[in-house]
Amino acid sequence: MSVLDRLEQCKDQLSRNQYEFIVANVVGMGGTDMSSISYFDQLHRWALCGGREAVEYLNHNVRYKLKYGQSGLTRNLSYSFSTPIHSINHSAASCVTANCTDGRVFSAPYIKKELVFVPQLPPPKAEGIAHGRRNIVKKVHIQAEGKKWRSWSANRVSWAGDQVSREPSAFMALGESHSLSGEDSNLVFFVVGNIDPVAQPAQQVAETENLHPDLKVKRMVTIDWEKDPYSKGGWACHSPGCLTKYLTALQVPVGNLKFASGDYPDGWRGYIDGAIESGMLAAKEVDDELRDGQTGLAKL
Template sequence: MEYKTSAASAAGADDSARRRFLKLASTAAAASVLPVGVGAAAPAQPGYDVVVVGGGFAGVTAARELAHRGARVLLLEARNRLGGRTFHANFGERKVELGGTWIHYTQPHVWAEVMRYGMEIAETPGVAHPDRVLWMSEGKVLEIPVMENWALLEDALKRFHAEAGEVFERPFMAGLSAAGRKLDHLSIADRMAAIEMSPAQRDLMNAMMATNCHGPIASGAYTEMLRWWSLVDGDAARLLYSCARYKLKDGTSTLIERMAEDGGFDVRLSTAVVELSQDAAGVSLVTEADERISARFAVVAVPVNTTGQIEFSPPLLPGKTAMAKEHHAGKGHKLYLKVKGRLETLIFFAPETELFTMVFTDQPGEDGGVLVAFGPPVDGRVDLNDPKAVEPFVRRFLPHLAVEQVLGYDWGLDPYSRGTWCTLRPGQFGKHLEDLRAREGRVFFAGADIATGWRGFIDGAIESGLQVGQAVAAELRGRA
């Protein structure tokens, strides 16, 4: 893992980017706090009931639920920290989240954990109460009063998502309805092309949709956005707030630490699994260090883009192997920009042809502050580590600002993620999701990428971990 901001894909990254990635990995790890009592060398004792592979929110949730029900659980995490695709670092005098960040009370599973452990919430000012909203259309920066802008966006969003009620009558139900299957071949771009909008409105919508799918709108499935819309009951403001308004005041690491401390399970960090086999008696895992570990059951809680790095015997279902090759659409970048000059509380948008699609104030200030910026993959066209390379984009909106520092994390280069949050591509929902969620013998699968509700979010990871934890606990009771 690494503090860097190049959004080049793992296949296309040059050697210097990879060297920088590896060099900075130790710095990144040092910035994350490990849970009290969790070490990298917990002994792999015989007689485990369950081995959980993956220490993100899904894996930790499943491990906690099983341990609370009396199971002997060992969690294996390839990184030297827990948290998966949530991860913080120091940026000046503040901690910033380089991966999953925001939560909302529309997300029941994570909100319940926040209430359970008494976590404090903070707001992101540029989303919670922007004083200005700007967007780029046909190369020009436009601005109208905030409420008029929201009305313009809401009109487009409601027409874009007109079929959400029919497709997702109950958005947390597993699977895709018959109505959804008829639409699953469509991309976000396909749906956009079918809607009449002004050029300014179209570019505003493009910016929001490209941010949501974290890639070009041609790569994200229309059904994925219909699901998001149904989860917020068709409310435009609630959609934005659910994605980027509230966050944990002391960072996502504090929540996963509390969950791990509460869990009562063993943890092995820096332990990558390369083989997983099963028979009628149980499961057997082989680590990268050629260590053998056995248990009665296994929970695999790794991103779908990475399942191909584990050799399964017998082989996985076709949907799982297909997704490991195809990958989902989330491949973009997220950066923090420290700027010099007066920074107001604002948000601005630009279409996917630009460097960033959505930028908002994280920390305002009279003499400077911090912006959060999202954008599609740049494939090496711009050095996102260079403040002067990203400054021209910012200055098109705010000419008085200078970009002094940039910080991001390349999840595409991270071998244990190979992408950012999960947005399925056209056709993947209907073709693969049932296989992705399916149990295979003694091996169960969990993760944000295969959640039924807030797929790709912290909430989805916890939802999936809860469900799988319950399912494995039932198996253990039945076989006791």
């Protein structure tokens, strides 16, 4: 069932404002048309946030942070930047190799990645990976003049007949009460529409300032996740039926290959929390199997 299916079932119980508020939030969080967003995936997220009222949902989504922040997490990770992998070979029983585009080869008893696998992955897992997610939402950080925007929020959705229009953009915006910008406010926007904030920053600023006559933008920071070769879009937002068909297949290991992703944990899908959950479970599997008698130390 899609979000659109569910809204069609209960739209007679909602006022126009209530309906538009739901649409702006769902499209802002899902980054695609409501017919392509799983209702049960959204319901799962709502339940994790308490499942009682919108303010509780927003507080869980916006105000919960990692204890030491993303910088603290980054400093405790091991990684190699600018090292694209073009294929992974797991044909050997005791070793997996990752072949990089610059000629380097990394080997380990276990490895995690999504690319070209030799031999190919089982059909259900390969189909699930290829199916991917549908989120093309753009996240925009705005520094606005004045402190009054710290407790401000806005939702906007436009219509073309009875369909949501992408022009002008749909917005979900939230002010940060803990803004560190002195006399100004930090605002976070989730934008879905025809304007590209990276390629058309002036148009994005104009769209933002049109939300309120007193809103003046001093600075804007954004990134296009959709065009990034690694993220290929925003956080996970699954289509109807996707998780019912593929969730288990996406989670299970294939030989020495362990799979971890923020896209398909049991808990917080689309969040750092979910990526940590999935990664810790995969790491525990590796640790348990190595302790049970398999030899070798991971290099990747």
